[in-house]
Amino acid sequence: MPDKPALDQTFSPAERxxxxxxxxxxxxxxxxxGGTVAPExxxxLLTAAHHAPSVGFMQPWRFLRVASPALRCKLHALxxxxxxxxARALGEREEAFMRLKVEGVNDAAEVWVVALADGxxxxxxxxxTLPQMDLASTACAIQNLWLAARAEGLGMGWVSLFDPMAVARLLGMPDGADPIALLCIGPVYDFYEEPMLQRQRWASRCALDEVLFEDAWDQPLG
Structure with missing residues (x-):
């Protein structure tokens, strides 16, 4: 028997x-x-994150809200x-890096720590063969939250400038739980027209064709 034809499940043009x-x-x-984010x-946003794909359906993500102002200050210090x-590790780019604003921990309405679960x-x-897929899965959850936040008119920043062991100790995480992100979430004055690091001429998005190969590494896509 011929295969059953696939149904057209394309979103409407407006939805797409x-x-x-x-x-x-x-x-x-x-x-x-500043401001606030309503609990609902x-x-x-967290529900959107929790519906991310995960390898083996492991759902390795854990989200911890930093509600205490004192705790937030300690995170900011880290x-x-x-x-x-x-900055010191960047050598000749140290001064340029120090001029960048790299986080909003003290300014955002909400701060959440995302960690890989213990066990x-x-x-x-x-x-x-790919144990790092727990990290890849959690990154998908963060991206889901990011896109949902943007659709809701909220800004989000991913801060990765911290010592994971120090953050784990500060937040009382069990052995094996690894923090990978501090998420700053909340109202913003405006969204950047282009990525901030590109606007500040720190880096720029490479051309798509530079990352597309076919059949072998560095073989251009036909």
């Missing part, structure tokens, strides 16, 4: 355009306008410590 718009207008935000809205160390080693499906 909205998906591409949120992808292209998402920005890694550093400048926040924050839960919508970020500042790493910012200075990163991940029991998940073997899809990870026997």
């Amino acid at each position: 355009d909205a998906v591409y718009r949120v992808i292209f207008e998402r920005r890694d935000m550093r400048h926040f306008a 809205l924050m839960r919508r 970020v500042e410590q790493e910012r200075l160390l990163t 991940r080693e029991r998940h073997v499906f899809g990870r026997r």
Whole structure:
């Protein structure tokens, strides 16, 4: 018997355009306008994150809200410590780096720490040769949250300037739990027209064709 024809499950043009718009207008935000995020809205964003794909359906992500102002200040101190160390490691670009605003921990309405859960080693499906797929899966959850936040008119910034062990100790994480992101979320004055690091001429997006190969590494896509 002939195969059953596939149903057309394409989104409407307006729905499709909205998906591409949120992808292209998402920005890694550093400048926040304070304010608040309603609990029901924050839960919508976290629900979007929790519906990310995960290898072996392991769902390795954990989200910890930093509600205490004192705790937020301690997190900011850890970020500042790493910012200075990163600047020194950059050598001749140290001064240029120090002029960049790299986080909004003290300014954003919400700060959430994203961590890889302890006990991940029991998940073997899809990870026997690629154990880093727990990190890849959690990055998908963060991207889901990011896109949902942009669609809701909220900015989000991913801060990775910190010592994971220091953050884990500060937040009382169990052995094996690894923090990978501080997420600053909240109202912003405006979204950058282009990525901030590109606007500051720190780096620029490479051409798509530079990352597309076919059949062998560095063989251009035909």
